[in-house]
Amino acid sequence: MTTPAVRIRGVRKSFGRLEVLRGINLDVYPGEVVCLIGPSGSGKSTLLRCVNHLEKVDGGRIEVEGELVGYRRKGDKVYELKDREICRKREQIGMVFQQFNLFPHMTVLGNVVEAPVRLGKARQREAEQAGRELLAKVGLAEKESAYPRQLSGGQQQRVAIARALAMRPRLMLFDEPTSALDPELVGDVLSVMGGLARDGMTMIVVTHEMGFAREVADRVVFMDQGRLVEQGHPSEILERPSHERTQAFLRRVL
Amino acid sequence: MPAADRTAILDGGEGGDPRGHGDDVRAVPLRHPGRWVAAAVVLVVAVAVVSSLVTNERFQWDVVGQYFFSSAILSGLWTTLWLTAVSMSIAVVLGIVIALMRLSPNPVLKAGANFYTWFFRGTPLLVQLIFLFNISALYPVLTVGLPFGPQFFEIPANDILTPALVAIIGLSLNEAAYMAEIVRGGINSVDHGQTEAAQALGLRRSVIMRRVVLPQAIRVILPPTGNETISMLKYTSLISVIAMPELLYSAQVIYSRTYETIPLLMVASLWYLIVTSVLTLGQTYLERRTSRDRRTPETFLGGVLRRLRPHDTRVAAGRAHP
Numbered sequence A: 001m002t003t004p005a006v007r008i009r010g011v012r013k014s015f016g017r018l019e020v021l022r023g024i025n026l027d028v029y030p031g032e033v034v035c036l037i038g039p040s041g042s043g044k045s046t047l048l049r050c051v052n053h054l055e056k057v058d059g060g061r062i063e064v065e066g067e068l069v070g071y072r073r074k075g076d077k078v079y080e081l082k083d084r085e086i087c088r089k090r091e092q093i094g095m096v097f098q099q100f101n102l103f104p105h106m107t108v109l110g111n112v113v114e115a116p117v118r119l120g121k122a123r124q125r126e127a128e129q130a131g132r133e134l135l136a137k138v139g140l141a142e143k144e145s146a147y148p149r150q151l152s153g154g155q156q157q158r159v160a161i162a163r164a165l166a167m168r169p170r171l172m173l174f175d176e177p178t179s180a181l182d183p184e185l186v187g188d189v190l191s192v193m194g195g196l197a198r199d200g201m202t203m204i205v206v207t208h209e210m211g212f213a214r215e216v217a218d219r220v221v222f223m224d225q226g227r228l229v230e231q232g233h234p235s236e237i238l239e240r241p242s243h244e245r246t247q248a249f250l251r252r253v254l
Numbered sequence B: 001m002p003a004a005d006r007t008a009i010l011d012g013g014e015g016g017d018p019r020g021h022g023d024d025v026r027a028v029p030l031r032h033p034g035r036w037v038a039a040a041v042v043l044v045v046a047v048a049v050v051s052s053l054v055t056n057e058r059f060q061w062d063v064v065g066q067y068f069f070s071s072a073i074l075s076g077l078w079t080t081l082w083l084t085a086v087s088m089s090i091a092v093v094l095g096i097v098i099a100l101m102r103l104s105p106n107p108v109l110k111a112g113a114n115f116y117t118w119f120f121r122g123t124p125l126l127v128q129l130i131f132l133f134n135i136s137a138l139y140p141v142l143t144v145g146l147p148f149g150p151q152f153f154e155i156p157a158n159d160i161l162t163p164a165l166v167a168i169i170g171l172s173l174n175e176a177a178y179m180a181e182i183v184r185g186g187i188n189s190v191d192h193g194q195t196e197a198a199q200a201l202g203l204r205r206s207v208i209m210r211r212v213v214l215p216q217a218i219r220v221i222l223p224p225t226g227n228e229t230i231s232m233l234k235y236t237s238l239i240s241v242i243a244m245p246e247l248l249y250s251a252q253v254i255y256s257r258t259y260e261t262i263p264l265l266m267v268a269s270l271w272y273l274i275v276t277s278v279l280t281l282g283q284t285y286l287e288r289r290t291s292r293d294r295r296t297p298e299t300f301l302g303g304v305l306r307r308l309r310p311h312d313t314r315v316a317a318g319r320a321h322p
């Protein structure tokens, strides 16, 4: 059996008194696309952010490609990593946010090449060449010298995807990538993501787009109140959910 | 021109129809007697001031003219200018450092920065300057070394603490406390999502600050920094108390000899006014440029070159975007 790309074991996380994650176990295999669904406040974003250590877990552990995220095990103790080492791990994990978070003071191409150049992955020229290819892949070849505010939301989000891909990540995390978009712009972003999935990228996608989950996901995971309630093949979870809470949620969103 | 239209114009042109060919509504504009009274008062005061400037011989305009470009005054002006530039530059850098300390998760750094700001904003600059000037009374010998540890070398304080150095240190330490607050406000104004996106890419904290956060904070930092520079220019006059020949002190040196106090103060004041006006113009230009940057960023050089090309001036003035 192959090692999971992501192995989440007993992860707990609280904000003050609020328990947001209450012992999550989840494995994601290489090339797999997992859609995380669940009601607002169920902890989906928090779980995703724990995977690249934007949030620290309070308990349990997360491994990406067989290595702990944010920590190092030595003997039977676990030590928090230095900023530099955490950064090195994050390079392998791309993340796309609901609010795009493009750098407004850089051009589209500038956004895409920033990380590879700063992190010494490529020289400016090579990075720009690779960046143009990525922009072509997300359908924005002609926008490379535009600034983010000159683009539509859907275009900005596709730039954000290209920017994350520029680091050649092994895993992509998407946190409601289409929720801030006008309905007519959602399709372009989802089709880019579908293409990425077909190319074999390992993806964890928090989404309310049940159509996307049904067509692209290998597995759908339903979360509620910090717990993983059920998971399975999309047809199974979306058509015949066994848990009453999943049924209630799907009745509301479908 | 109809009478109603004329009043509208005299009234500041609001609410009237200055061209006089409005055809739908011909309303008599609202009268503002209060404004007329206020304007009259201002006019009377202005006339009084100007006539006294002209008729009061004790202003001695000939003496003003005689000293305006004298070498002592010009060298004082030069000292004021470089002192402002040097102290302000140090203050900006130090202000960024203190702002970063205040924002750091390390409680010791944070407390140190808070103490610094508290101290330098809580005591008058004049007191700080005099204090620093007399520091040799407190520490006759300056040593470089570690507390209770090895000493590397020592020098008498009076040998290195020249008035110029005291001035630079005093002005920049004080200003840094204010700049720190401005920089902190600017950094906080940048959406946290920017930092998170950069972190997710694997960028390190220092790179994120330098490449992502500070360039965006600049928009918020720049306008108040312009104001601070103008204030700094005026605060350099405090340096006269430690006998450093900046603009005011140069004037003082002359009038203590010739007793032409008023004309020399006029010389100094006029120079201050000229420089602050130029700085204000520069500030307005910079602000307009950064706010246009929101749509089309361009390099400084690019902007200058574009301005030099005559056919492009209209684009420069209006929206530059397709």
Ligand SMILES: Nc1ncnc2c1ncn2[C@@H]1O[C@H](COP(=O)(O)OP(=O)(O)OP(=O)(O)O)[C@@H](O)[C@H]1O
Residues within 6 Å of the ligand: A015, A018, A020, A038, A039, A040, A041, A042, A043, A044, A045, A046, A047
């Ligand atoms: N930094 C934080 N500080 C305090 N509370 C937080 C923080 N981040 C999230 N929370 C809380 O944790 C809970 C779970 O948040 P999370 O964003 O993970 O939910 P979600 O499933 O992504 O919901 P949504 O669908 O609305 O995005 C919410 O109640 C939220 O208010």
Ligand SMILES: [Mg+2]
Residues within 6 Å of the ligand: A044, A045, A046, A175, A176
């Ligand atoms: Mg969320």
